[in-house]
Amino acid sequence: MDILFIHQNMPAQFKNLAPALAASGKHRVVFVTRGKGTDIPGVRCVGYEAPRPANPTTHHYVRLYEASVRYGQQVARTLLQLKREGFVPTIVIGHPGWGEMMFVRDVFPRAVILSYAEFYYHGAGADVGFDPAQPADLDAVCRTRARNAHLLLSLDMADAGIAPTEWQRSRHPEIFQPRIRTIFDGVETNVVKPDPAARFRLPDGRTLSRQDEVVTYVARNLEPYRGYPSFIRALPAILRARPAAQVVITGGDQVSYGAPAPEGRSWREQMELEVPLSTGPFADRIHFTGKLPYANYLSLLRVSSVHTYLTVPFVLSWSFIEAMATGCVMVASDTAPVLEFLEPGINGHLVPFHDPAAIADRIIAALADRGDHLRLRKAARATAVGRCALSVCLPRQMQLVEQLTGVTI
CATH class of the missing domain: 3.40.50.2000 (Glycogen Phosphorylase B;)
Known part of the structure; x- marks a missing residue:
């Protein structure tokens, strides 16, 4: 099958999953990213040019949304070119945080979409207003709510989500939580380990x-x-x-x-x-x-x-x-x-x-x-x-991909 990854800072949270899905050689794996990206064995990197920033005169509640739309549009153009080349993904795995996932469904309507559900913003109960010396005023709370616009569009489009911690999953709207699985990114604990002789x-x-x-x-x-x-x-x-x-x-x-x-x-x-x-x-x-x-x-x-x-x-x-x-x-x-x-x-x-x-x-x-x-x-x-440990988390991620696609990796 064809597998597509999307993240503006390749490889980010997919540094283990992308090469693992490519390892068998049975699947075509493409990673769309901003700029040149990086080399991953078996993975084709397709870069796109960063779009123009949001207009500074745009209302400050909407500026992030405008920037996200520009990123989504730039990625959609890149995906159209891939489609013309005959690359039609069975599954798209990506991070919605910068708007890159917003129009994936419009280019690939039959693809399974797995969205990395890292964070959903709230005006209370998380980072905003956490410092008692800097309480959030109404403007900050409203601006924070507006920050979720592009995330909501991506969540609505996604077939499933993956969050690294249960708390991060729980911050998303309840209507979407049943489709979000909690699986940590994975740490190579055979490398990241104690060494009493370290200097x-x-x-x-x-x-x-x-x-x-x-x-x-x-x-x-x-x-x-x-x-x-x-x-x-x-x-x-x-x-x-x-x-x-x-x-x-x-x-x-x-x-x-x-x-x-x-x-x-x-x-x-x-x-x-x-x-x-x-x-x-x-x-x-x-x-x-x-x-x-x-x-x-x-x-x-x-x-x-x-x-x-x-x-x-x-x-x-x-x-x-x-x-x-x-x-x-x-x-x-x-x-x-x-x-x-x-x-x-x-x-x-x-x-x-x-x-x-x-x-x-x-x-x-x-x-x-x-x-x-x-x-x-x-x-x-x-x-x-x-x-x-990566040995715990990666098999769970791979199993989720298999469940969503019905294809054995």
Whole structure:
């Protein structure tokens, strides 16, 4: 059969499923993406040019919808060309988040459509208005509702959906939830695993090992959605209480989610104004690595004494499960969807997202209680392996494709 993937940042969540469906050689697999894409064995990449952005004069509630329509239109043109070439997919698997899936049904009316149901926006009960210091006003709530317009069109068109966590599935309208399956993306736990002999080289050339006291924090970008301000505010107390501790902070200075910092600053620069750590007495114990190559990132997790993961109620980071898979001692926010995976005192510790003092106290206590580390590390890895290993998740994804198409992979 012909199989089509659509995602503007290939391969994204389909980095394992796409090559797995192509592996037998029995099926033609095409991946439509923005730009050049990447090489996947057995998968043909078809790129499209990014469309013009939405008009800045468009009403701000509708600007995202306009941008999504432009993306959907650009993808539809690409699909028409594939159709002319004789490629007619039995199943289309894609992410609706940027509008790319909006017109798939109009080009391929008989295709089975499997939509990646990552997130559905709400004006309350999730990320919007979560910070008590920044309550959502009516304008923000209305704008948030309007953000779902292109997602609703894609949901209505889809035969089935796939969500990585139960909480993310539950955020979608009830009428659509029965057709959404909860299957995590999958982590290669045979690669993402502990290594007691691991070493991590700091930017200043020093090397850390499991014998050192290392507090780690990882996010794609250092920003409020991933609790960066709360973590930074907790550091002075941690470093005063633990004079041997080294803190390694990994992430970029862009914004993945939410609002940018004031006056064109990065959130790292903004927090430095509030908590000036780079010039204070702890400067030589706080290390910013920027974004790391994957192998280096795994080495960092492997030498971690305590790993901190904070998030507003939003999509779960792969790094959270990867940290558990490497056997980190986890200190994580008591927010969804973290609560699906972390049981306090069993496989990690929970802390209130907005309370730097409580975060500091929990990290200090975890660093002091090294006798409990082995138990927590084993339990964290067992959770990741049992529920999120690629060997568990990929067969479930493949089985779903077979059920939807009636074709044996």
